[in-house]
Amino acid sequence: MEEQSSLFLGFGVVPVLIISVSLGTLIALVFFSDYFRQKRSEVETISKPDEIVNHKSKRSSHNNNSRKPHSRSQLHASDKDQVKRHHPLDINTLKGHGDSVTALCFSSDGRNLATACADGIVRIFKLDDALSKSFKFLRINLPAGGQPTAVAFSDGASSVVVSSQNLSGSSLYMYGEGSANSANDGGKQQPKLPVPEIKWEHRKVHQSRAIVTLSGTAASYDTADGSTVIVSCSEGTDIILWHGKSGKILGNTDTNQLKNNMATVSPNGRFIAAAAFTADVKVWEIVYSKDGSVKEVAAVMQLKGHKSAVTWLCFSPNSEQIITASKDGTIRIWNINVRYHLSEDPKTLKVFPIPLHDSEGETLHYDRLSISPDGKVLAATHDSMLQWLCVETGKVLDTADKAHDANITGIAWAPKKIPMGPDRGMVLATAGADKKVKFWMAPA
Numbered sequence: 001m002e003e004q005s006s007l008f009l010g011f012g013v014v015p016v017l018i019i020s021v022s023l024g025t026l027i028a029l030v031f032f033s034d035y036f037r038q039k040r041s042e043v044e045t046i047s048k049p050d051e052i053v054n055h056k057s058k059r060s061s062h063n064n065n066s067r068k069p070h071s072r073s074q075l076h077a078s079d080k081d082q083v084k085r086h087h088p089l090d091i092n093t094l095k096g097h098g099d100s101v102t103a104l105c106f107s108s109d110g111r112n113l114a115t116a117c118a119d120g121i122v123r124i125f126k127l128d129d130a131l132s133k134s135f136k137f138l139r140i141n142l143p144a145g146g147q148p149t150a151v152a153f154s155d156g157a158s159s160v161v162v163s164s165q166n167l168s169g170s171s172l173y174m175y176g177e178g179s180a181n182s183a184n185d186g187g188k189q190q191p192k193l194p195v196p197e198i199k200w201e202h203r204k205v206h207q208s209r210a211i212v213t214l215s216g217t218a219a220s221y222d223t224a225d226g227s228t229v230i231v232s233c234s235e236g237t238d239i240i241l242w243h244g245k246s247g248k249i250l251g252n253t254d255t256n257q258l259k260n261n262m263a264t265v266s267p268n269g270r271f272i273a274a275a276a277f278t279a280d281v282k283v284w285e286i287v288y289s290k291d292g293s294v295k296e297v298a299a300v301m302q303l304k305g306h307k308s309a310v311t312w313l314c315f316s317p318n319s320e321q322i323i324t325a326s327k328d329g330t331i332r333i334w335n336i337n338v339r340y341h342l343s344e345d346p347k348t349l350k351v352f353p354i355p356l357h358d359s360e361g362e363t364l365h366y367d368r369l370s371i372s373p374d375g376k377v378l379a380a381t382h383d384s385m386l387q388w389l390c391v392e393t394g395k396v397l398d399t400a401d402k403a404h405d406a407n408i409t410g411i412a413w414a415p416k417k418i419p420m421g422p423d424r425g426m427v428l429a430t431a432g433a434d435k436k437v438k439f440w441m442a443p444a
């Protein structure tokens with residue numbers, strides 16, 4: 001214990017020394033700037049804080065993770081940068097997107113991954129093996145001029161709801177399996193995957209505001225009939241609940257919190273929770289009738305405790321907890337399995353400081369969260385950085401400082417273990433503005 005803390009201190013002292021040395025140098029520079037002009041670049045190199053950060057992260061990423069996946073990327077060993085940056089948990093990259101990937105989501109069995117891309121195409125990849133070198137995908141070309149902003153699976157593995165935005169506002173489209181593109185073409189080609197076609201669409205939804213998130217689940221709570229419900233969240237304050245199959249509006253609500261960051265539905269289809277501009281988190285219950293249909297969307301709880309905007313939240317896999325990340329520099333875990341109808345309030349189970357600081361020591365916030373299907377690992381992103389935290393202790397399990405070459409735009413764990421070579425594993429997918437989707441295995 002003692003050794004560890006003195007080691008830690010040691011790390012703290014070195015940068016302080018360097019900073020004070022370089023500060024002194026800078027002051028000298030002010031007085032002797034002419035004399036030192038030629039040496040200035042040298043001084044700047046020494047005081048560059050990046051050096052120190054890099055050393056630290058190198059140390060931590062050299063710990064004992066499986067090296068197996070390394071060999072995969074070295075297939076492209078010509079790309080030296082790629083190899084240098086390669087993170088031990090990085091197991092695959094899906095290339096072929098023509099522009100920024102704007103969103104992604106897994107089907108409920110984890111075997112299909114849908115991506116929305118600024119090239120106007122939604123792709124549904126078949127994940128028979130997360131380590132595979134290539135993946136088959138269904139390609140859905142959105143109506144011309146629309147940019148997909150979010151995607152969610154509806155009922156079935158080739159059925160997705162996509163939000164698309166153009167100058168006149170936001171539209172929602174549901175694509176489902178079309179009439180089978182049967183192999184009557186002489187049998188030369190392999191049987192094709194059926195081409196999805198539009199099953200329903202709604203134009204100018206959310207009063208023409210952009211849709212920031214879509215979240216869907218097969219509702220299993222209480223008398224729900226197992227059909228998929230989809231929650232769309234606008235950048236304004238409104239939230240709409242849709243029936244995935246029919247496109248019927250089942251309910252709507254409003255955060256009245258200036259601006260929504262995101263909203264999501266619990267895995268069992270019971271609750272909707274939203275992260276918005278102000279600190280409190282509102283939670284609604286989707287009330288089902290005896291016949292399985294949705295009766296109402298009722299405001300039932302507020303999570304009070306954060307001091308600043310909540311940037312993102314997620315439900316635990318059992319739908320009994322909510323994890324929130326806030327600009328106040330903390331993550332909170334809430335128990336929402338309370339008798340709120342008897343005025344019992346949701347309780348904060350844990351508060352963790354966000355272990356992320358800029359060069360001035362200011363705490364940074366997380367942009368996005370996703371919890372692993374076993375409920376143990378929280379994946380969180382900030383710009384292009386990806387971090388894995390232990391849900392139990394809040395400790396950092398691993399960090400990929402530059403997980404993507406541009407900002408991360410989407411993050412999701414496959415909801416079940418999926419095939420990874422000869423094994424099965426928990427797989428995290430991230431989407432980036434660098435036109436890539438990456439797969440990561442869980443830290444040990």
Ligand SMILES: *[C@@H]1O[C@H](CO)[C@@H](O)[C@H](O)[C@H]1NC(C)=O
Pocket residue numbers: 064
């Ligand atoms: C790395 O892992 C191996 C086997 O899992 C173990 O024997 C070894 O002690 C570990 N090394 C370190 C530095 O933790």
Ligand SMILES: *[C@@H]1O[C@H](CO)[C@@H](O)[C@H](O)[C@H]1NC(C)=O
Pocket residue numbers: 143145146166167168169171203
């Ligand atoms: C936007 O998309 C809608 C729905 O497809 C379409 O009706 C409308 O003409 C488009 N507007 C523009 C300006 O492209």
Ligand SMILES: *[C@@H]1O[C@H](CO)[C@@H](O)[C@H](O)[C@H]1NC(C)=O
Pocket residue numbers: 383406407
């Ligand atoms: C990434 O997103 C942040 C906002 O979270 C923005 O300030 C920054 O400019 C973005 N970086 C790039 C490279 O787009």
